[in-house]
Amino acid sequence: MSTTETPSSDRPSKRTKMDGSSSSSSAPPPPGPPPGPPPQPPKENPYLSHLPVEQRFTSSSNSTSTSDPLAGLIPRKVTGKQARAVMEGDINPFSSTPKPFSQKYRDILAKRKDLPVYAQMDEFYEKFNSNQIMVMIGETGSGKTTQIPQFVAYSDLPHTTKQKGPDGILAPRMIACTQPRRVAAMSVAKRVADEMDVSLGKEVGYTIRFEDATERRTTFLKYMTDGMLLREAMNDHNLERYSAIILDEAHERTLATDILMGLLKEVVARRPDLKLIVMSATLDALKFQKYFNNAPLLKVPGRTFPVETFYTPEPEPDYLEAAIRTVLMIHQAEDAGDILVFLTGEEEIEDACKKIKAEADELANTNPDLCGPLKVVPLYSSLPPAQQQRIFEPAPAPLTEGGPPGRKVVVSTNIAETSLTIDGIVYVVDPGFSKQKVYNPRIRVESLLVSPISKASAQQRAGRAGRTRPGKCFRLYTEKDWANELIEQSYPEILRSNLANTVLELKKLGIDNLVTFDYMDPPAPETIMRALELLNYLAAFDDDGNLTPLGEIMAEFPLDPQLAKMLIVSPEFKCSNEILTIAAMLSVPNVFVRPNSQRQQADAAKAEFSHPDGDHLTLLNVYHAYKTNCPDASTASQWCWQNYLSHRALMQADNVRNQLQRTMERFDLDLCSTPFEDKRYYINIRQAIACGFFMQVAHKEGGTKGGYTTIKDNQVVSPHPSSSLDHTPEFVLYHEFVLTTRNYIRTITEVRPEWLLEFAPAYYNPNNMEGEVKRIMQGILAKKGVGSSSKKKRV
């Protein structure tokens, strides 16, 4: 051990320097041992970090509390009284190197004590200690998301019960808390790290796609997206790294949460040591309790301001017009306070913003004594972040001092219902509609439909008016309709989605029977059948419904099965570099920007990248141009702007591509390209795509010009007008079927019927086909019989 620099001599000298009180930073170190250290709190001795907490402190005659702050606490027998004593004690037992609590910690603790959930700590520990599963209901402002995981930490004491993982590393058994959204996982983790007086990414961390802010040896509390925990479960069916799992926002019923609930119900039965807490905001607790074997309920009140609700006396024939009228009415008649209006989509919102602005300006001009200035701000997810930020700008000031107040109106999609919170909203206008995803298994199409919202949604919307002070909510439907027409809860996502991906994941999670799996809400059998059928055609499942080796690998890619398949086969076509790009570009939002005022310029810019054989190749061109022309971030944003491309989406594509490439490497899948000069360069790429998407092909109708019919379901479809395909080939492969004003196929590429027969012979067996396609396929097969000899001749 070194004798020149002991921990005790190091600290005082450092302190002098930091204070700036030393005359010169280049002053030589004081000769010999420094004078004895001044009285200070117990110090941790870094050479003793292998010892239990209480022995790690350097004994000093002045220090009074050298005992373990956790002395007497038995994991999972901890009481509220004990936990409070530690929280209010001197030493932070959770920091990796124990140290006294900071002043900041004490300030935050004082505020935490005001949270409704804090008052129920004793009740929480009673239920937590004696039950494996519990259900918690806490409305907005109860503090459940930040406090409950901490309460669990005080009971599990995860840092004192480390275990060796398969890699031999000694790590704490973690507490996981899942969130449906990335931003929530990040921001809550940050907040809780502050509350516990530890560093983010060390003791308390978060894991979201593309970002892992945790440390294997030290992290014991981890916030994560629900999808991320599901990914982890695919390779660790018992979730052995966790001692407790908290599913937050379970009422949102995301696909990932629903699958996790079914899975955890099984895991909990296999692992009696695993605790599960399901947290929800709604009153539908009974359903959760019943599902989880009558688990006990802890109910915590919320903390929001009252919101007064108004209904229209008669049904409104035109909700858009009614919404605009209501905004102007509020503006003229109500006290100061901002307005939030819920509409269904981008076009509707932009339209409403224009109309509100025009009418409000006129009102302010003709009647300046009655109406202040109005600032109208649109909000939807595809809006660039800078414009989204406008919702946080303050309301305009009155035009004249003491005149009628200025007001801000935010016209938003559902994004303001859960994902984004705007402070200062006092009035909410709720027409009662939103766009919702629906899945039709019969024609295998997901589409968006404007539908009435649920009561739970309506309550959530109203609640947005009461975040900072009492508010008002104007519902543009009658009270009778509220009572009789609105359903209690929105249908969970699992009932509204194509489940191809989910079924693959479930198999990979070790679920044998997908039909008898204990779903909280079982999807339609037909939806599962459609998924099984697709996965069987893609050779991910064998005929007995078991995962094939190919299926095992497909499940590891964060992609739809079709995309995963084309990526995995791409090395066989010598084009995996290119397919990686295409898969990434298809996984991010549209890269083409088309402002209403500059459509022609935008279309011209897009034409520069167009590939005549199809949109997939156009996407490849865009990515190549982006990488070639944008060596660094500063030039990238300008180049994207000039070319009417979304920089955000392209950066995201780059991220996704890197992640996919790492997965390819993990499975030793070759990264290769056909030389660009080779005439097979594009053919190889199109063939690889066909291997994944042979089930999404349309055939040109004999009669109508430019019209197509899908092969399996005989749906009449039109190529989407945005397509770069410059001709109408006999067969086109499409990435998406979109149901709007008409049936469109979007992102399309020409394919040859010969390829379809070669790469998907079972699917294109003429015996299963009808009409013209059947004849074409028969013709090719007949020719092939002859053709095989001519091929030999050529070789």
Add this chain to the structure above:
DNA sequence: GAGCACTGC
């Protein structure tokens, strides 16, 4: 000749 509700891996 049209649209992208919202998330997530």
